[in-house]
Amino acid sequence: AQKVTQAQTEISVVEKEDVTLDCVYETRDTTYYLFWYKQPPSGELVFLIRRNSFDEQNEISGRYSWNFQKSTSSFNFTITASQVVDSAVYFCALSSNTGKLIFGQGTTLQVKP
């Protein structure tokens, strides 16, 4: 069975702190994709990153970085120097060749000024 687990339900940090959101996944497929989405208070889902199962290279985009480790089935997301605008719900998701996108429970991040 495929599953995505985000063990952190809520995280609260003070602005400028670094914060890491954890994501652990389960799948028997050899080809799959992992995603992170951001859901701001307005409710829409904002795509952040997609990573395929054959590419374990870490990625950095501005203050955002992602650490993909197949050995531990993890795809963690780090925000460096957090800002109030980063406050949102963040979802990790898994997709395989069935086409279905499976989401984790989400992590609510609150960044306080």
Added chain:
Amino acid sequence: EAQVTQNPRYLITVTGKKLTVTCSQNMNHEYMSWYRQDPGLGLRQIYYSMNVEVTDKGDVPEGYKVSRKEKRNFPLILESPSPNQTSLYFCASKARGVYGYTFGSGTRLTVV
């Protein structure tokens, strides 16, 4: 602009009154899907469609119907809504062979 359009964005209705949430995409995508989002549960798939006239149940299909008569449209029908269907609903689409979905803006449904 390539997009998935859901309507309405907000809806308050009463128990038992049939309703339809529309979803339309302009990208000629084969796959379309409906998700509901509930606190602590993430997004769960309700129904999906791999092409015109091809639909199948997702993880939480009870109380919902869908149809796919045209490639661009994938309406979600609640024949007799109940309060436990109060949720945030998302429609999404993707092209065959592509692993990421494009999501609509969401429909916040309240059933009283």
